Amino acid sequence: MIDHDDPATTDVAALLGTDGPFAREVPSFAPREAQQRMAQAVAQAIAGRETLIAEAGTGTGKTFAYLVPALLSGERVIISTGTKTLQDQLYFRDLPRVRSVLGVRLKTALLKGRANYLCLYRLDQTVREGATFERTQAAQLATIRAWSARTRRGDRMELAEVPEESPLWPRVTSTPENCLGVECPFFDDCHVVKARREAMEADVVVVNHHLLFADLALKQEGFGEILPGAAAFILDEAHQVPELAGQFFSxxxxxxxxxxxxxxxxxxxxxxxxxxxxxxxxxxxxxxxxxxxxxxxxxxxxxxxxxxxxxxxxxxxxxxxxxxxxxxxxxxxxxxxxxxxxxxxxxxxxxxxxxxxxxxxxxxxxxxxxxxxxxxxxxxxxxxxLDLAAPMRALRERTQAAWIHTSATLSVAGNFDHFARQLGLDEPQTLSLESPFDYARQGLCYLPSGLPDPNARDYTEQVIEAALPVLQASNGRAFLLFTSHRALRRAAELLQDRVPWPLFVQGTAPRPRLLEDFRASGHGVLLGAASFWEGVDVVGEALSVVVIDKLPFAAPDDPVLVARLAALEASGINPFMGWQVPSAVIALKQGAGRLIRDIHDRGVLMLCDPRLTGKGYGKLFLASVPPMPRTRELADVQAFFDVAPAPP
The missing domain is CATH 1.20.1440 (de novo design (two linked rop proteins))
Structure with missing residues (x-):
């Protein structure tokens, strides 16, 4: 348990409190008890080299809750995020702000996988082959050459003019296989080498899960370590870790x-x-x-x-x-x-x-x-x-460090057993922090009645029929999230001529542009599958409805899942309740979490799957989504949107 008498842990809480420097210096900072409790738990875990699972509901302010104790610990800390976008946000926005408020002098570094950095040798090779390029690629190559002369980091995120999906990027970045290493004629100016050197010398290194596990898995095979040995690893968006770790131990x-x-x-x-x-x-x-x-x-x-x-x-x-x-x-x-x-x-x-x-x-x-x-x-x-627990346990033991796992979605109805079992976390410290949002006032959960079994041939048609009056009531402003791309495409066809609002369909444009256009439209309807269920942050009135078509059970054609379920059954564990349901609950929590992102947001969460009320396990799902009032009546949804939001 948290030791509230330990000055190391009480100080961090005070810093984030009403009379602390954050309340004084950071505009719109609101002291939150949940944030302070998490900061104390993180400080204690770092000091005691403990394993911590901290679930922090949306709006807790978990980034500050781990950055403050990390920067004050006096230890070398590696912070890993789920995506490169979050990594940049953490490094360029949150970390400098916290460092400035605390007044600490620390070396920080940002480190990404090598495919994110311009390779001067491969650029030189590509320029020599340049005569073969058609006009668009030739123009992009000229843009990359001009940028290469002025960039300090060589991070391709700096160059928005060349799209991320351009076929030129793989030609001017390197892979571990084709890198020439110290024998490269451009070695002294290599952006990857510089970034790694900075990381080796830094007190706080910001990485992403892909890079973290690539490095730790490589280290297992006796290669040199990229990341410096650290006293603490903080994994944000930790719900992604089991799947990613599986990739890197493969x-x-x-x-x-x-x-x-x-x-x-x-x-x-x-x-x-x-x-x-x-x-x-x-x-x-x-x-x-x-x-x-x-x-x-x-x-x-x-x-x-x-x-x-x-x-x-x-x-x-x-x-x-x-x-x-x-x-x-x-x-x-x-x-x-x-x-x-x-x-x-x-x-x-x-x-x-x-x-x-x-x-x-x-x-x-x-x-x-x-x-x-x-x-x-x-x-x-x-x-x-088949089992990640053993390699993950060995990896943590080798580091002799604190391991802190945090996300808004790690538990199933308050229980962390599934997440802990996947990663071999034995008797971890756990902390569950409720969101500070007033879900009873801000939200409504609508469970429409009369929908058929999700396997019915016309299920998507019925979902759209049930959703249309909700979209009418909200005047668009909605995310429709689907568990399959086939359902997504069918829904897009059905809505095309039936709604007056602009439709934004995953796959028709890059994800960042779709979200930007959706926000700007004010009354759009966005249709998304897998990658839109998480990491999407639309604050304000542009998003007032989230519709989820089915419970997000993993595809039964996944051979790794099939083998894992068989192994669980052989060991006496019910694979459906012991694995499939908990995994789907965590995925549903991610999707539901898109709705309320701010204390001023209001909205309706429409969960279409009739198994929520028709099956015993439905209770676990309902106990895990935000605690909103529930209704089966469309009239309640219409009344919710008729009422002007109460002043905050």
Whole structure:
């Protein structure tokens, strides 16, 4: 429990209190007891190197609640966020503000994965190839060149003029595989090296979960650590961690990695006598083999257990052919390794990829789930640990640090067991902080009656019929969140000619632009799936309704999930109540959390799934969403919007 007599923990609470410097110096800062309690818990966890799970409802002010004790701890702290956007917000806005109010002199650093930094060597190579670009890409390349001369960080987020999805970015950034390291002619000016050096020397480093786990997983394999050893790791948006950790403890190989290897091998032949004669044929054979394997996989589902590949003779033979051709190319690249820096790098890459392919194909252990996924032009093969608890526990023990996990959505009806079990958190300190928002006054939860079973063929049509009068009452200003892209597309078709408000549909424009246009429209209706369920912050009247079509149970075609559920059942745990329901509750909480973002917000949360009231487990979902008054009557929704908001 929190020791309120410990001066280290009581000081942080006072700093965030009514008479503290934040109340004096930060405009619109409102002291909150929940924020102070969280700051105390974080201070104690850092001091005692403890593991803490802190669920902080929307509006608690959790960022200040962990930054204040982190900056005052005198320890090296690594803060990890869910996305690069949040990372930038934390580093450029929140961290300087807290540091200024506290008056502490600390070195801070921002560190991202290498794909976010301009690679001067690859830019130079791309400029030399420049004659082949069409007009748009040639203009973008000129923009990147001009920016490269003036940027200090080389962080591509600085350059909004070149869209994030531009095919030029992968050509002018590097990957761990194609980086030349100390042998690079541009090494002294390398943006990645500079960013890492700053991180090694900093007291507080801001990273994102992708980078954190990439580094910690690499360290396991004996590579040099990127991140400095720290006394505390603070994971914000920690509900994302179980899935991300699974990715980084996996062995994976993609067609893209092998295609890049082939492309880079041919590019390196320029200027090395005789190399093209030696490599052209095996490179083209490898590329053809990748095409053949993808073709052989075409009749299979988009993702499935590895066994499905082995059960089809055509796929099995194509996979065997790919392994043999990759082994041949690897031998040839190793034979050229001493002829250039590039060939030395390529031989190492090919060796790693060849070994990884062999390991995935031959892995027969019970510890891993082997599976594949495919898309129009490519595929990936994976071996993912069945249980993340063991590698996560080993990772934390190795760091000997405090581990603080915080998010608005970590518990199921107040219970943290599911999250703790996924990450192997044994007897962690836990803290549950209610949102300071007055949900009884600010919100209404509408559970429409008469909707069919969610598996019904016309379910999406019925949801839209039920939602239309709600949209009429709110005059648009709504998010409609769907559990599948198919339902999203169908809903967009149904609404197209039936509503007078502008429609914003996920997939028609980049996410930041859709949100910006939605906010600006004032009365828009935004339709989104997976990525819009979280991390979206629309404050004010532009968003007054959130409609959720179904309970967000994970897709039953996920081979890792299927294997995990079978393992739980074998160990005597009910997989539905022990895994599927808790995971769906946490996802629903994320979606519901889009509605009320501020003390002045008002809105209606419309939960369409009839299982909420028709199934016993529905109570767990309802006990986990914000405590709003509930109704099954449309008239109550209309009355809610007829009433002018009470003055704050």
């Amino acid at each position: 062995q994976s190989l993609s067609a893209r990695q092998l295609t890049d290897l082939a492309h880079d091998a041919l590019a390196e032949c320029t200027g090395v006598t005789g190399a093209i004669g030696l490599l052209l044929e095996p490179v083209e054979a490898l590329q053809e083999s990748l095409r053949q394997l993808r073709l052989a996989m075409a009749p299979l589902p988009q993702r499935g257990a590895f066994q499905e590949l082995e059960d089809r003779a055509g796929v099995r033979d194509a996979l065997h052919g790919l392994r043999e051709l990759l082994a041949t190319l690897t031998e040839l690249l190793v034979s050229q390794a001493e002829r250039s820096r590039g060939f030395s790098n390529l031989s190492e890459r090919a060796t790693v990829l060849s070994e990884r392919l062999d390991r995935i194909v031959e892995d027969r252990s019970d510890r891993d789930v082997r599976w594949y996924e495919s898309w129009t032009r490519g595929f990936a093969l994976h071996a993912t640990p």
